[in-house]
Amino acid sequence: MLLVAAVVSFFLERHTDAFFILAVLLINAVIGTAQEYSAERNLESLRNLVRTYARVVREGESFEVDAEECVPGDIVLLEEGMKVPADLRLIETHALNVDESLLTGESAPVSKDASAVLKWNAALGDRVNMAFAGTIVTRGRGKGVVVATGIETELGRLAETLTDVESAKPPLTRRMEVFSGNIAKAVLIAVLLIIAIEVRRGMDPAQVFVQSVALAVSAIPEGLPVALTVVLAVAVNRMARRNVIVRRMVAVETLGSCDFIASDKTGTLTMNVLTARLVAIPGHGYMEVTGDGISPEGEIRTAHGRPTEREEHLIKRVVTAATLCNEAFFGMRNGRWVHHGDTVDVALLVMAHKVGVMQADVTAKHPMVAQIPFASERKFAATLNRVGERHQVFVKGAPEILIEMCDRMVTIDGDAPLERDAIERCAADMANNGYRVLAIADGVVESDEEFSDKQLRGLTFLALIGMIDPLRPEAEHAVARCRKAGIQVAMVTGDHPITALAIARELGLAQSMEEVVTGPELKKAEHIGDEAFDDLIRQARVFARVEPRQKLDIVQSLIRLGHTVAVTGDGANDAPAMRAAHVGVAMGMSGTDIAKESAELVITDDNFASIVAGVEEGRVAYSNVRKVIFLLVSTGAAEIVLFFLSLFAAVPLPLLAVQLLWLNLVTNGIQHIGLALEPAEGDEMRRPPRPHGEGIFNRIMVERILLSSIVMGGITFMLYRYLLSTGSSMDEARNSTMLLMVLFENLQVFNSRSELRSAFSLSPMRNPILVIGTLGAQLVHITAMYTPWLSGVLNIGPVSLEHWARLLALALTILVAMEAYKMVRRRVPSA
Incomplete structure (x- = not known):
């Protein structure tokens, strides 16, 4: 319209009017281009461009190559800290754990087993005999055959879906x-x-x-x-001051118009750091471990507050065992806390620091003589340490495995006969509340024969440790603000339904399993048709064991239901859904490049509360x-x-x-x-969202x-x-x-x-x-x-x-x- 007016004005020899209108259009283009270019430069500073290398075996020789040079049929060697260069069918595993949160959104590392035989339709997170491109080896070693590279990998398929996904038209564009x-x-x-x-x-x-x-x-x-x-x-500019980088200017208003936020759990609502939160000593109830994340700030509290002298003695015994039977590192380097190793082991070391038990001190005092490393088929790890003039064994692992090794258990009044039923009930209760449960035991070994699992008999059961990826401190308040503003929030994760529900309860998103929908349920509804699928989506507030493609299906269903949808995430598994939504919001610190490229907004502090601040500014x-x-x-x-x-x-x-x-x-x-x-005006977050169809x-x-x-x-x-x-x-x-x-x-x-x-x-x-x-x-x-x-x-x-x-x-x-x-x-x- 303005161009037509400019042309008419020019032909009527009203040159001032014509040039004024053209100047308006030029200024608009320059400001918009400059702003989006600035956002891209800010985003560029967040990227971590690191080349990936792989150790491969070819013609019997092992050497290092660029990951791009891997081809199907190559034998790839995996070890702790490596990024998996391609999709591998594992042929050997030795205590191999892999962080697959990039693909599945599940924070806990997956224990791999080359010998496992799976159903043909096993979910991505359950394929324990595979290692996928882009994931990280957190522990152990392994060997696998390259079965897919590039676009044929699970990560590549996610990238490919982005080219087929059409972004929803922003509300402001539609209204204008x-x-x-x-x-x-x-x-x-x-x-x-x-x-x-x-x-x-x-x-x-x-x-x-x-x-x-x-x-x-x-x-x-x-x-x-x-x-x-x-x-x-x-x-x-206001959003930038509140830790939100805007890559597409129109997304500002889109975020403000959204009435539904489909949020990734791991790294967005939670800290993506496994943390020990509960210590359960049989017959003595639960003790709370305060503090979150990789920080030694916190303490262990009993139901009545600070532990008594006897309780302190029991706690020290538990955390000492957890520290000695440990392959990770946690300590101060150059003025900051650093760590490496398995996330479970790191969580145990952080817990020990909170009660003053330092890894360097106890390992120096009780040096390790021998060990049995963790393996998925064993489900436990053990070390043999010299304690004074004798040898003592320290074991950690699955509760059902350690129960078989023990005939006694620790109590506040001293060691007592093992009460199997009480321990199993306690473990089940913790698991049902979303905790990952680990058992700790110790015992004396008198035999001089070579250390093996045959000697792990007659031990004393010490405690159950409940671990969880904790909520971000601000997440609960941010979700409550969304609710007050008329915005529905749903959690979409690859985690187990029980774990997801436990987090949802803390957030106030859901209270019962009726509000949880799983990936297999979505798959079943999809076969019936869009109407059945939409009915399932309409009532759900937690989506668990969801595969990447299903996240996209969930977003498309929400759009069909008339919602203006914002999707948050940090992994490649979130990218297709972010592209399809009205506005995609990526995490700047933990987010992958593919997630940031697919999003219109990037949160620099990975803080869900920043998203809510963005909604307010929108x-x-x-x-x-x-x-x-x-x-x-x-x-x-x-x-x-x-x-x-x-x-x-x-x-x-x-x-x-x-x-x-x-x-x-x-x-x-x-x-x-x-x-x-x-x-x-001050009441923006007390108003309901604009109706989807309102002009x-x-x-x-x-x-x-x-x-x-x-x-x-x-x-x-x-x-x-x-x-x-x-x-x-x-x-x-x-x-x-x-x-x-x-x-x-x-x-x-x-x-x-x-x-x-x-x-x-x-x-x-x-x-x-x-x-x-x-x-x-x-x-x-x-x-x-x-x-x-x-x-x-x-x-x-x-x-x-x-x-x-x-x-x-x-x-x-x-x-x-x-x-x-x-x-x-x-x-x-x-x-």
Whole structure:
């Protein structure tokens, strides 16, 4: 529309207007491009570009090659710390654990077993005889045959799906398309009617055309593109201060419009760090381990608070055993805590530090003599250590395995006969609450024969350790804020349903298994059809054991159900779903490159609360867009009302073409930019999301535009008609009409600051740029009235102070009318 207006203005030799409109378009393009380029540069700083190498066996020799050079049939050797270079069918495993959170979202490493025989339809997270490209070996060694590389790997298939996934159209884009179409039709109809009526009355067609083009340019909100870009650019900068990088400017408003957030669990809602949270000593109840993450800050508390002296002795015995039977490292290096090794072992060392048991001290005091490393087929690990003059064994592993090794258990009153049922009940209770349960035992070994599992008999059962990937500290509050803002939150994870439900309970997302849907259930519903699938999605708040492709299906179902969907995640498994959603939100610290590339927003601190802050800024942005649109459309509509009333009354048109263009300049030249800078009103997160199908012109917007345009246009017409009827010249009548419209439209700026709040309740100092810009625009018009050459061009001139007062009194009626409307709307919202 603006390009057409520019071309018409150029051919009518109104070069200033043409170049002004083209400048508007150029400024819009430059600001948008610069902002998105800046976001890309910020994102570039977050990337960790590390080449992957692989150790392969070819023709009997082992050597290192670039992972890109691996081909099907290669034998690849795996060891702790390596990134798996391709999809491998494992042929040997030795205590091999692999972190597959990249693909599955499950935080706990997967124990691999080359000898396992699986069902043909085993879920990705259950394929323990495979190692997948991009995953990390956290423990042990292994050997596998390359069966897929590049795009044929599970990771590659995820990347390939991104090319087939069509992103949902952002709500702001959809609304602006409808808005632009409606404005174009309305202005075109109005202009054609004016041309038809004036030509029929005998007015010169060329003059009518010039006048009509001027009215069209004035009525078309040509300042909107720049204002819209400014609104989004301001929101982008505000989001950056709240740890959100915006890669696509329109995503700012999209996040604000979302009514459903499908969040990844691991690394987003939780810390992606296995943490020991409970210690259960048989017959003595639970002890809580405080503190989260890889930090030794915290303590172990009993049900009555600080442990007694006897309880402290038991705790020290448990954590000493966990520290000695341990292959990880946790300690201070260069002023910060560092760690490496299996995540379970690291969690045990962190727990030990919390009660003052240091790995270096106890291993020096009780040196290891021999060990049995952890293996998936054994489900336990053991070490033999010298304790004083004797040898003592320390064991950790699955509760059901260690129970068979023990005939006694520790109690607060000393060792006692083993109570198998009590231990099994305790372990089951912890597992049902989402904890990963590990058992600890110790015992004395008298035999001098070589250390083996045959000697692990007659041990003393010490404790059960409950581990979990804990919630981020701010996650629960952030989810509660979403609920208050009318945003539904669902958790999508590859974790076990029980683990997922335990986290969901803490977050307040779900309370029972009825609200949990699993991957196999989704697969079954998918075979039935979209309707059955959507019914399953509609009620669920936790999706567990979900495969990457199913995350995409969930998002597409939510969109079919009418939601505006935001998807958060950090792994490659989240990328297709993020691409398909209305807005994808990637984690900047833990997120993979493929996740960041698929997202419109990147959270630099991996904090779910930052997403909620982004929602708030997005709502502020959309609110400001509506404020700008209201100002531009209502003032343009008032001019059209004025012209139509003049046509129906058969009087000369009240403003010349040059006056219309000048009016457009001094009433919309800077004020709409000031509105784009409006700060938050404070209640954004207490409002419900905008309905999915609602356009820019909802009922309130239409009512406000109709009321204000009729008041401004109607009163201005009555003044114009009155002046003509009392003997004023045409130039004098147009001069007063022009001045009244300037006053009306500048006062309308303050009505635009809020849809329902009184203009008098909003301090001018909240937005000094708006106040200064509006007063400055009024001053520009006054200057033009007193500048001879400019007043001559515009056919305007000075007026008396008394006349000024009368016009100002008339202009204040717009404030009275809109304040009355807001009062009624506040008292009767459904009116």
